[in-house]
Amino acid sequence: MSQILTIDRISKRYGDVVALDDMSFDVNPGELFGFVGSNGAGKTTTMRIVLGVLAADSGEARLGGKVIDLDVRRTIGYMPEERGLYPKMKVGQQLAYLAELHGLSRTEARDAVATWTERLGISERLGDTVDSLSLGNQQRVQLAAALVHDPAVLVLDEPFSGLDPVAVDVMSDVLVEKARTGVPVIFSSHQLDLVQRLCDRVGIIAKGRMRALGTVDELRSEGPSRLRVVAPGAPDGWAERIGGVRVVGHDSGATILELDAGADDQEVLQAALNTGPVHEFSAARPSLTELFREVVAG
Ligand SMILES: Nc1ncnc2c1ncn2[C@@H]1O[C@H](COP(=O)(O)OP(=O)(O)OP(=O)(O)O)[C@@H](O)[C@H]1O
Numbered sequence: 001m002s003q004i005l006t007i008d009r010i011s012k013r014y015g016d017v018v019a020l021d022d023m024s025f026d027v028n029p030g031e032l033f034g035f036v037g038s039n040g041a042g043k044t045t046t047m048r049i050v051l052g053v054l055a056a057d058s059g060e061a062r063l064g065g066k067v068i069d070l071d072v073r074r075t076i077g078y079m080p081e082e083r084g085l086y087p088k089m090k091v092g093q094q095l096a097y098l099a100e101l102h103g104l105s106r107t108e109a110r111d112a113v114a115t116w117t118e119r120l121g122i123s124e125r126l127g128d129t130v131d132s133l134s135l136g137n138q139q140r141v142q143l144a145a146a147l148v149h150d151p152a153v154l155v156l157d158e159p160f161s162g163l164d165p166v167a168v169d170v171m172s173d174v175l176v177e178k179a180r181t182g183v184p185v186i187f188s189s190h191q192l193d194l195v196q197r198l199c200d201r202v203g204i205i206a207k208g209r210m211r212a213l214g215t216v217d218e219l220r221s222e223g224p225s226r227l228r229v230v231a232p233g234a235p236d237g238w239a240e241r242i243g244g245v246r247v248v249g250h251d252s253g254a255t256i257l258e259l260d261a262g263a264d265d266q267e268v269l270q271a272a273l274n275t276g277p278v279h280e281f282s283a284a285r286p287s288l289t290e291l292f293r294e295v296v297a298g
Helices: 043-051 091-101 106-119 135-147 165-180 192-198 216-221 265-273 288-297
Strands: 005-014 017-027 032-037 058-063 076-079 153-157 185-188 201-206 209-214 225-230 245-251 254-259 280-284
Touching: 005 043, 017 043, 017 058, 017 201, 017 209, 032 043, 032 165, 032 192, 032 288, 043 076, 043 153, 043 185, 076 135, 091 106, 091 135, 106 135, 135 153, 135 165, 153 165, 165 185, 165 192, 192 288, 201 216, 201 288, 209 216, 209 288, 216 288, 225 265, 254 265
Parallel strands: 032 185, 032 201, 076 153, 153 185
Antiparallel strands: 005 017, 005 058, 201 209, 225 254, 225 280, 245 254
Protein backbone atom coordinates (compact mmCIF):
# COMPACT_ATOMS: atom_id res chain seq x y z
CA MET A 1 0.00 0.00 0.00
CA SER A 2 1.32 3.46 -0.91
CA GLN A 3 2.03 5.66 2.08
CA ILE A 4 3.21 9.18 2.65
CA LEU A 5 6.49 9.81 4.49
CA THR A 6 6.21 12.74 6.88
CA ILE A 7 9.06 14.57 8.59
CA ASP A 8 7.28 16.65 11.19
CA ARG A 9 9.09 19.48 12.99
CA ILE A 10 12.23 17.53 13.78
CA SER A 11 15.01 19.20 15.75
CA LYS A 12 18.33 17.65 16.69
CA ARG A 13 21.48 18.97 18.38
CA TYR A 14 24.86 17.37 18.84
CA GLY A 15 26.12 19.25 21.93
CA ASP A 16 26.29 22.88 20.80
CA VAL A 17 25.83 22.05 17.11
CA VAL A 18 22.28 22.50 15.84
CA ALA A 19 22.01 19.82 13.14
CA LEU A 20 18.24 20.14 12.52
CA ASP A 21 16.05 23.06 13.45
CA ASP A 22 12.32 22.39 13.08
CA MET A 23 12.68 20.41 9.85
CA SER A 24 9.40 19.53 8.13
CA PHE A 25 8.44 18.09 4.75
CA ASP A 26 6.49 15.24 3.17
CA VAL A 27 7.44 12.77 0.48
CA ASN A 28 4.31 11.64 -1.34
CA PRO A 29 3.57 8.12 -2.55
CA GLY A 30 5.04 7.69 -6.02
CA GLU A 31 7.25 10.75 -5.69
CA LEU A 32 10.98 10.99 -6.31
CA PHE A 33 12.18 13.63 -3.85
CA GLY A 34 15.64 15.22 -4.08
CA PHE A 35 17.13 16.28 -0.77
CA VAL A 36 19.91 18.80 -1.29
CA GLY A 37 22.04 21.04 0.90
CA SER A 38 25.67 21.96 1.59
CA ASN A 39 28.03 19.71 3.51
CA GLY A 40 26.84 19.61 7.10
CA ALA A 41 23.36 20.98 6.30
CA GLY A 42 21.62 18.06 8.04
CA LYS A 43 20.64 15.57 5.30
CA THR A 44 22.25 12.49 6.83
CA THR A 45 20.93 13.40 10.27
CA THR A 46 17.38 13.65 8.86
CA MET A 47 17.68 10.28 7.12
CA ARG A 48 19.09 8.57 10.20
CA ILE A 49 16.19 9.88 12.26
CA VAL A 50 13.72 8.57 9.65
CA LEU A 51 15.41 5.19 9.95
CA GLY A 52 15.22 5.31 13.72
CA VAL A 53 18.97 4.75 14.10
CA LEU A 54 19.18 8.20 15.66
CA ALA A 55 16.66 9.78 18.02
CA ALA A 56 15.27 13.29 17.42
CA ASP A 57 15.28 15.79 20.30
CA SER A 58 11.77 16.78 19.25
CA GLY A 59 9.38 16.16 16.36
CA GLU A 60 8.79 12.83 14.66
CA ALA A 61 8.92 10.89 11.41
CA ARG A 62 5.83 8.97 10.25
CA LEU A 63 5.02 6.59 7.44
CA GLY A 64 1.39 6.53 6.43
CA GLY A 65 0.60 8.52 9.58
CA LYS A 66 2.21 5.91 11.85
CA VAL A 67 5.26 6.85 13.91
CA ILE A 68 8.27 4.96 12.61
CA ASP A 69 8.89 2.19 15.14
CA LEU A 70 10.79 -1.06 14.75
CA ASP A 71 8.02 -2.72 12.71
CA VAL A 72 7.67 0.25 10.32
CA ARG A 73 11.44 0.49 10.05
CA ARG A 74 11.59 -3.03 8.60
CA THR A 75 9.55 -1.79 5.62
CA ILE A 76 12.11 0.92 4.73
CA GLY A 77 14.82 0.40 2.14
CA TYR A 78 17.86 2.36 3.30
CA MET A 79 21.18 3.12 1.69
CA PRO A 80 23.41 4.69 4.35
CA GLU A 81 26.10 7.19 3.38
CA GLU A 82 28.82 5.17 5.08
CA ARG A 83 27.42 2.07 3.33
CA GLY A 84 26.85 -0.96 5.50
CA LEU A 85 27.77 -4.25 3.90
CA TYR A 86 29.80 -7.07 5.38
CA PRO A 87 33.04 -6.84 3.37
CA LYS A 88 34.00 -10.53 3.64
CA MET A 89 30.56 -11.99 2.88
CA LYS A 90 29.61 -13.09 -0.63
CA VAL A 91 27.22 -10.77 -2.48
CA GLY A 92 24.47 -13.39 -3.04
CA GLN A 93 24.59 -14.71 0.53
CA GLN A 94 24.56 -11.23 1.97
CA LEU A 95 21.59 -10.02 -0.04
CA ALA A 96 19.60 -13.18 0.71
CA TYR A 97 20.43 -12.81 4.41
CA LEU A 98 19.24 -9.17 4.44
CA ALA A 99 16.04 -10.08 2.58
CA GLU A 100 15.25 -12.84 5.10
CA LEU A 101 16.03 -10.47 7.95
CA HIS A 102 13.26 -8.25 6.57
CA GLY A 103 10.77 -11.10 6.62
CA LEU A 104 11.04 -12.81 3.21
CA SER A 105 10.98 -16.62 3.01
CA ARG A 106 14.10 -18.36 1.69
CA THR A 107 12.53 -18.86 -1.76
CA GLU A 108 11.24 -15.27 -1.96
CA ALA A 109 14.66 -14.01 -0.89
CA ARG A 110 16.41 -16.10 -3.58
CA ASP A 111 14.03 -14.81 -6.27
CA ALA A 112 14.37 -11.17 -5.15
CA VAL A 113 18.18 -11.43 -5.13
CA ALA A 114 18.16 -12.88 -8.66
CA THR A 115 15.79 -10.15 -9.90
CA TRP A 116 17.64 -7.18 -8.45
CA THR A 117 21.19 -8.33 -9.15
CA GLU A 118 20.16 -8.94 -12.76
CA ARG A 119 18.47 -5.53 -12.95
CA LEU A 120 21.49 -3.77 -11.46
CA GLY A 121 24.02 -5.60 -13.63
CA ILE A 122 25.81 -7.47 -10.84
CA SER A 123 24.44 -10.99 -11.32
CA GLU A 124 27.89 -12.28 -12.27
CA ARG A 125 29.23 -11.08 -8.92
CA LEU A 126 26.95 -13.16 -6.70
CA GLY A 127 29.81 -15.45 -5.63
CA ASP A 128 32.33 -12.64 -5.00
CA THR A 129 32.98 -11.08 -1.62
CA VAL A 130 31.93 -7.44 -1.34
CA ASP A 131 35.47 -6.18 -0.67
CA SER A 132 36.67 -7.65 -3.96
CA LEU A 133 34.28 -5.42 -5.95
CA SER A 134 34.97 -1.95 -7.32
CA LEU A 135 33.40 0.88 -5.30
CA GLY A 136 30.74 1.44 -7.97
CA ASN A 137 29.74 -2.23 -7.93
CA GLN A 138 29.67 -2.19 -4.13
CA GLN A 139 27.23 0.68 -4.46
CA ARG A 140 25.03 -1.35 -6.81
CA VAL A 141 25.03 -4.15 -4.23
CA GLN A 142 24.12 -1.59 -1.59
CA LEU A 143 21.15 -0.47 -3.68
CA ALA A 144 20.13 -4.11 -4.19
CA ALA A 145 20.27 -4.48 -0.38
CA ALA A 146 17.84 -1.56 -0.04
CA LEU A 147 15.48 -3.09 -2.61
CA VAL A 148 15.42 -6.87 -2.01
CA HIS A 149 12.67 -6.78 0.60
CA ASP A 150 10.29 -4.77 -1.59
CA PRO A 151 10.35 -1.69 0.66
CA ALA A 152 7.38 0.61 1.29
CA VAL A 153 9.69 3.64 1.17
CA LEU A 154 13.24 4.20 -0.08
CA VAL A 155 15.69 6.46 1.77
CA LEU A 156 19.04 6.79 0.00
CA ASP A 157 21.99 8.84 1.22
CA GLU A 158 24.04 10.01 -1.77
CA PRO A 159 23.35 6.94 -3.92
CA PHE A 160 24.97 8.52 -7.00
CA SER A 161 28.29 9.61 -5.53
CA GLY A 162 31.25 8.05 -7.31
CA LEU A 163 29.23 6.22 -9.98
CA ASP A 164 30.24 6.16 -13.66
CA PRO A 165 27.69 7.55 -16.18
CA VAL A 166 26.34 4.10 -17.06
CA ALA A 167 25.84 3.23 -13.41
CA VAL A 168 24.17 6.64 -12.89
CA ASP A 169 21.70 5.72 -15.64
CA VAL A 170 20.99 2.31 -14.10
CA MET A 171 20.51 3.85 -10.65
CA SER A 172 18.27 6.64 -12.06
CA ASP A 173 16.07 4.19 -13.97
CA VAL A 174 15.60 2.00 -10.92
CA LEU A 175 14.70 4.93 -8.65
CA VAL A 176 12.19 6.40 -11.13
CA GLU A 177 10.68 2.95 -11.73
CA LYS A 178 10.40 2.27 -8.00
CA ALA A 179 8.74 5.64 -7.38
CA ARG A 180 6.25 4.99 -10.19
CA THR A 181 5.06 1.86 -8.36
CA GLY A 182 3.75 4.22 -5.63
CA VAL A 183 6.71 4.14 -3.25
CA PRO A 184 7.95 7.47 -1.81
CA VAL A 185 11.65 7.74 -2.72
CA ILE A 186 13.97 10.29 -1.11
CA PHE A 187 17.63 10.64 -1.97
CA SER A 188 20.30 13.16 -1.09
CA SER A 189 22.78 14.34 -3.69
CA HIS A 190 25.24 17.07 -4.55
CA GLN A 191 24.76 16.35 -8.28
CA LEU A 192 22.18 19.05 -8.90
CA ASP A 193 21.90 18.55 -12.66
CA LEU A 194 20.81 15.00 -11.90
CA VAL A 195 18.36 16.15 -9.22
CA GLN A 196 16.93 18.74 -11.62
CA ARG A 197 16.46 16.11 -14.32
CA LEU A 198 15.04 13.31 -12.17
CA CYS A 199 13.08 14.63 -9.24
CA ASP A 200 9.38 15.38 -8.96
CA ARG A 201 10.08 17.70 -6.03
CA VAL A 202 13.15 19.09 -4.36
CA GLY A 203 13.90 20.32 -0.86
CA ILE A 204 16.91 22.62 -0.37
CA ILE A 205 18.11 22.77 3.20
CA ALA A 206 20.66 25.02 4.89
CA LYS A 207 21.84 24.93 8.50
CA GLY A 208 19.24 22.36 9.49
CA ARG A 209 16.25 24.25 8.09
CA MET A 210 14.13 23.73 4.98
CA ARG A 211 14.81 26.80 2.82
CA ALA A 212 13.09 26.02 -0.50
CA LEU A 213 10.60 23.30 -1.34
CA GLY A 214 8.69 22.55 -4.52
CA THR A 215 8.88 21.11 -8.00
CA VAL A 216 11.95 22.12 -9.96
CA ASP A 217 9.70 24.23 -12.20
CA GLU A 218 8.12 26.01 -9.23
CA LEU A 219 11.49 26.79 -7.69
CA ARG A 220 12.96 27.98 -10.99
CA SER A 221 10.05 30.31 -11.69
CA GLU A 222 10.26 32.01 -8.29
CA GLY A 223 12.44 35.09 -7.87
CA PRO A 224 13.09 37.99 -10.26
CA SER A 225 12.44 37.54 -13.97
CA ARG A 226 15.42 37.12 -16.22
CA LEU A 227 15.97 37.55 -19.93
CA ARG A 228 18.48 35.93 -22.23
CA VAL A 229 19.41 38.19 -25.13
CA VAL A 230 21.73 37.46 -28.06
CA ALA A 231 22.49 40.69 -29.91
CA PRO A 232 25.87 40.12 -31.59
CA GLY A 233 26.44 43.76 -32.61
CA ALA A 234 25.57 45.27 -29.23
CA PRO A 235 28.37 47.29 -27.59
CA ASP A 236 29.41 46.58 -24.00
CA GLY A 237 27.08 48.15 -21.49
CA TRP A 238 24.13 48.43 -23.95
CA ALA A 239 21.64 47.11 -21.37
CA GLU A 240 22.88 49.05 -18.39
CA ARG A 241 21.20 52.26 -19.50
CA ILE A 242 17.71 50.71 -19.27
CA GLY A 243 15.85 51.49 -16.03
CA GLY A 244 15.22 48.57 -13.64
CA VAL A 245 17.51 46.21 -15.55
CA ARG A 246 20.82 44.65 -14.46
CA VAL A 247 23.31 42.46 -16.31
CA VAL A 248 23.78 39.37 -14.14
CA GLY A 249 25.85 37.21 -16.47
CA HIS A 250 27.01 36.14 -19.90
CA ASP A 251 26.53 32.68 -21.39
CA SER A 252 27.73 31.49 -24.83
CA GLY A 253 27.34 34.91 -26.47
CA ALA A 254 24.12 35.74 -24.61
CA THR A 255 23.65 38.53 -22.07
CA ILE A 256 21.60 37.48 -19.04
CA LEU A 257 19.54 40.33 -17.60
CA GLU A 258 17.55 40.57 -14.38
CA LEU A 259 14.49 42.82 -14.36
CA ASP A 260 13.05 44.60 -11.34
CA ALA A 261 9.30 44.17 -10.78
CA GLY A 262 7.52 46.50 -13.22
CA ALA A 263 10.45 46.79 -15.65
CA ASP A 264 9.27 46.48 -19.26
CA ASP A 265 10.76 43.61 -21.27
CA GLN A 266 9.61 45.30 -24.52
CA GLU A 267 11.81 48.26 -23.68
CA VAL A 268 14.73 45.83 -23.36
CA LEU A 269 13.85 44.30 -26.74
CA GLN A 270 13.71 47.75 -28.33
CA ALA A 271 17.07 48.69 -26.81
CA ALA A 272 18.58 45.45 -28.14
CA LEU A 273 17.13 46.04 -31.64
CA ASN A 274 18.57 49.54 -31.61
CA THR A 275 22.05 47.96 -31.51
CA GLY A 276 21.46 45.76 -34.60
CA PRO A 277 20.04 42.26 -35.20
CA VAL A 278 18.67 40.27 -32.25
CA HIS A 279 19.16 36.51 -32.65
CA GLU A 280 17.59 35.44 -29.39
CA PHE A 281 15.28 37.06 -26.84
CA SER A 282 13.78 34.71 -24.29
CA ALA A 283 12.88 34.29 -20.64
CA ALA A 284 15.83 32.79 -18.74
CA ARG A 285 15.24 30.67 -15.68
CA PRO A 286 17.92 29.92 -13.11
CA SER A 287 19.26 26.35 -12.97
CA LEU A 288 18.88 24.38 -9.76
CA THR A 289 22.59 24.96 -9.15
CA GLU A 290 22.12 28.76 -9.34
CA LEU A 291 19.08 28.55 -7.06
CA PHE A 292 21.02 26.44 -4.63
CA ARG A 293 23.82 29.04 -4.47
CA GLU A 294 21.27 31.80 -3.83
CA VAL A 295 19.42 29.84 -1.12
CA VAL A 296 22.59 28.75 0.65
CA ALA A 297 24.11 32.26 0.50
CA GLY A 298 20.88 33.96 1.65
N1 LIG B 1 27.89 12.28 15.50
C1 LIG B 1 28.00 13.59 15.43
N2 LIG B 1 28.53 14.31 16.44
C2 LIG B 1 28.62 15.66 16.39
N3 LIG B 1 28.19 16.41 15.34
C3 LIG B 1 27.65 15.75 14.32
C4 LIG B 1 27.52 14.32 14.28
N4 LIG B 1 26.93 13.96 13.11
C5 LIG B 1 26.70 15.11 12.43
N5 LIG B 1 27.13 16.18 13.15
C6 LIG B 1 27.02 17.61 12.75
O1 LIG B 1 25.64 17.86 12.42
C7 LIG B 1 25.53 18.71 11.29
C8 LIG B 1 24.73 18.01 10.19
O2 LIG B 1 25.47 16.92 9.68
P1 LIG B 1 24.92 15.92 8.57
O3 LIG B 1 25.91 14.78 8.45
O4 LIG B 1 23.52 15.57 8.86
O5 LIG B 1 24.99 16.83 7.24
P2 LIG B 1 24.84 16.44 5.71
O6 LIG B 1 23.89 17.42 5.12
O7 LIG B 1 24.51 15.00 5.55
O8 LIG B 1 26.29 16.72 5.13
P3 LIG B 1 27.15 16.04 3.90
O9 LIG B 1 26.58 16.60 2.63
O10 LIG B 1 28.54 16.55 4.17
O11 LIG B 1 27.02 14.55 4.03
C9 LIG B 1 26.98 19.04 10.89
O12 LIG B 1 27.31 20.26 11.51
C10 LIG B 1 27.78 17.90 11.48
O13 LIG B 1 29.10 18.32 11.76
